[in-house]
Amino acid sequence: MNSASRGRMPQVKIIAKNFMDMVASLPAMKLDKLYENAFICGAILRSLPPLAKKYVIQMLYIDVPITAKSMEEWVFPDGSSMHRVAIDRLIKLRIFTDTADRRRETTYRINPTFQTNLQKLLTLGEVLPREPMPSDITVRLPSLEDLEVYALEQWECFLLQLINSAQAERPSNISSSMMRILQRGLLSQREKGAPRLTESVFQFLLMDTNAQLWYIIREYISNSEERDVDPADLISFLLELSCHVTGKAYNSNTLTEIQKSWIKDLTDLGLVKLQQGMNESWFIPTKLATNLSVCLTDSSSRKQGFVVVETNFRLYAYSTSKLHCEILRLFSRIEYQLPNLIVGAITKESLYNAFENGIAAEQIITFLQQNSHPRVAERMPSIPENVTDQIRLWESDLNRVEMTPAHYYDEFPSRDVFEAACDYAREWNGLLWEDSKTMRLVVKAEIHMHMREHLRRQK
Amino acid sequence: MASAPSKLYADDVSVLVVLLDTNPFFWSSFAFPFSKFLSHFLSFLNSILVLNQLNQVVVIATGCNSCDYIYDSSMATSPSIESGRMPALCSDLLQKLEEFVTRDEHLGKQDSLGPTTSSLLSGSLSMALCYIQRIFRSGPLHPQPRILCLQGSSDGPEQYVAIMNAIFSAQRSMVPIDSCYIGSNNSAFLQQASYITGGVYQKPQQLDGLFQYLLTVFATDLHSRTFLQLPKSVGVDFRASCFCHKKTIDMGYICSVCLSIFCKHHKKCSTCGSVFGQAHADVASASNLKRKTPET
Structure with missing residues (x-):
């Protein structure tokens, strides 16, 4: 076993990059066009790091360029790294433009379009991308709770389908070609037979919903070019969508044809709910959509936990979700399932299975902690210590044995030859084991050739 | 971790x-x-x-x-x-x-x-x-x-x-x-x-x-x-108000028991009820005496 890759912290191949990183990578012209919408300016402002927000707000009513030097004086010396991050982000997003003046000093100036729009936003209050429909037309609007349930259901259904589970009962409308694109990187396609899950898929499943959503949306955007769609348009539409109010109905007629097709895809992901009235149809953004532009750290979308782990390694999960069952199956043995309860056990075999699949002990423990049932979440620690220790021990068990290809030598003619051979192996830093009594030694495979030369010369 | x-x-x-x-x-x-x-x-x-x-x-x-x-x-x-x-x-x-x-x-x-x-x-x-x-x-x-x-x-x-x-x-x-x-x-x-x-x-x-x-x-x-330089206070007016007349004072009397502030000398603290000594000179000597008694 290769200890180098096992011993380190789990390598997370799937990094949920921020949506705003994608926005920042847009060409300058597209960015400037984005800033023509006041609500997008607001969403972008919200996604900035705290210090960058502060700078924008501070510069909002300053019309003259500010020198970089004087801005540096705003922060304490130990905050200078944060300052650089903030400025860098602002310039990448073209919110600040830098110019060198006559005395070769760098000065910053706030993007005028962004500035006027944000000023308007602050003085006139929140601006909405489109007006919600009056409530007398949209009668059967779902309640916010129903909508959240709907969103999570759709999302789970999508995830189940993504991992090709037989449990997905309701096929979503996502075309199989699209699905294959989204699965790229998560599943490894084999010559024949069903695609195998790669280790990244497990890491993906153990992430929280927001992070998963990021990953999928990023894939969705990055392959938009293959579908002859300008990624900039898609990004701006997603940003626009995130500025809508959760649970309000918006007329579908306000969308362009291509936007309508996106809305359909997003419905399958649970970002919006479509409803059909007498004459009109409308879409209702769910929390998943409105959380798109929020930074990843504040996961207000976090659901209540459901897992209770006992000191005897039994695991009770109060959940009706098939997805949860699938996730738990990744590292535990599911024993039986009641209508609202999944009972399983964490066993050595089930964990070895998980480790084989590339899931790290820390990931499992973090998942259990993040999803612990409110009753046990109050307790410190929420997962019994003997269980977490044992999970870590079992993982390190796998790393205990290190394999090195080697060669074995014996039947030396004399003790002198044996001693010389040992010294020679030591010189090459390849001596693994020696027994002077019976005159046997083991050396690393890579110095075998040198060793043979050496022994031949001795003869 | x-x-x-x-x-x-x-x-x-x-x-x-x-x-x-x-x-x-x-x-x-x-x-x-x-x-x-x-x-x-x-x-x-x-x-x-x-x-x-x-x-x-x-x-x-x-x-x-x-x-x-x-x-x-x-x-x-x-x-x-x-x-x-x-x-x-x-x-x-x-x-x-x-x-x-x-x-x-x-x-x-x-x-x-x-x-x-x-x-x-x-x-x-x-x-x-x-x-x-x-x-x-x-x-x-x-x-x-x-x-x-x-x-x-x-x-x-x-x-x-x-x-x-x-x-x-x-x-x-x-x-x-x-x-x-x-x-x-x-x-x-x-x-x-x-x-x-x-x-x-x-x-x-x-x-x-x-x-x-x-x-x-x-x-x-x-x-x-924690990173930003914000305006610092130049000077703070630490003057207190007396408890008896609610006047802002520079110098006054303080109850040694409950730290209530008064602008003039009182016989008894209006907040905690402690009885003060009669006159300034007497107070000083009385407190000195009191402090000495337990030792002798």
Whole structure:
């Protein structure tokens, strides 16, 4: 076993990059066009790091360029790294433009379009991308709770389908070609037979919903070019969508044809709910959509936990979700399932299975902690210590044995030859084991050739 | 180790409790009109809410005779443009403010003691702290609260004890009190409040640029304050008010038992009831005697 890759912290191949990183990578012209919408300016402002927000707000009513030097004086010396991050982000997003003046000093100036729009936003209050429909037309609007349930259901259904589970009962409308694109990187396609899950898929499943959503949306955007769609348009539409109010109905007629097709895809992901009235149809953004532009750290979308782990390694999960069952199956043995309860056990075999699949002990423990049932979440620690220790021990068990290809030598003619051979192996830093009594030694495979030369010369 | 559950709130999510001075005696005699002040103030509230979706703003009006909550963004209806093309925040707040001012004026008329010219800062500070305590108790993870006093009227020395108690309780619960004092002289109470709790005290020089002052200084979240240079206080007026006549004094008498402050010599402490010695000379010798007796 290769200890180098096992011993380190789990390598997370799937990094949920921020949506705003994608926005920042847009060409300058597209960015400037984005800033023509006041609500997008607001969403972008919200996604900035705290210090960058502060700078924008501070510069909002300053019309003259500010020198970089004087801005540096705003922060304490130990905050200078944060300052650089903030400025860098602002310039990448073209919110600040830098110019060198006559005395070769760098000065910053706030993007005028962004500035006027944000000023308007602050003085006139929140601006909405489109007006919600009056409530007398949209009668059967779902309640916010129903909508959240709907969103999570759709999302789970999508995830189940993504991992090709037989449990997905309701096929979503996502075309199989699209699905294959989204699965790229998560599943490894084999010559024949069903695609195998790669280790990244497990890491993906153990992430929280927001992070998963990021990953999928990023894939969705990055392959938009293959579908002859300008990624900039898609990004701006997603940003626009995130500025809508959760649970309000918006007329579908306000969308362009291509936007309508996106809305359909997003419905399958649970970002919006479509409803059909007498004459009109409308879409209702769910929390998943409105959380798109929020930074990843504040996961207000976090659901209540459901897992209770006992000191005897039994695991009770109060959940009706098939997805949860699938996730738990990744590292535990599911024993039986009641209508609202999944009972399983964490066993050595089930964990070895998980480790084989590339899931790290820390990931499992973090998942259990993040999803612990409110009753046990109050307790410190929420997962019994003997269980977490044992999970870590079992993982390190796998790393205990290190394999090195080697060669074995014996039947030396004399003790002198044996001693010389040992010294020679030591010189090459390849001596693994020696027994002077019976005159046997083991050396690393890579110095075998040198060793043979050496022994031949001795003869 | 990465096992700690990830934080529920980003670093810069804050709850801002604003204490808004609505004292009519102050505003009627002040050069800067209240309406102009309000427009700066409303834009400031808007910017706080725009900075982070999870930010929360609570406004408490401080009148002469009463104080009350007039706006809470967590209870506000979802932003929608009203028929009058006025944002929901403004119309809500203005309506509540108007109701409050009328009620406060009515209370003043009933009062037989005659009008007081200072605002009830102690009351609104206590209300703000109660609200913040409720946030603290809402769970192990909560946004970071801070208080901003927008004060114009002069200090009411009769509230000294109540205000100091509120300041110390804010200090204990690590809630910074920022103060933006727009009146003509400095406010000793607010200077002390900000000094003790680690907040910022500022007296804007140009009231036309009030909005810029508010954004630059008072919109800074607690997380960013560790990196940013904010105005430091030049000098703090630490003078106390005496408990007997509520006068601000430089020098006075202090009860050795409960630390109550008096401007003249009393026979008995009005707060804790301890009996003081008769005369100054006698007190000194008596205390010396007392101290010596146990040793002999």
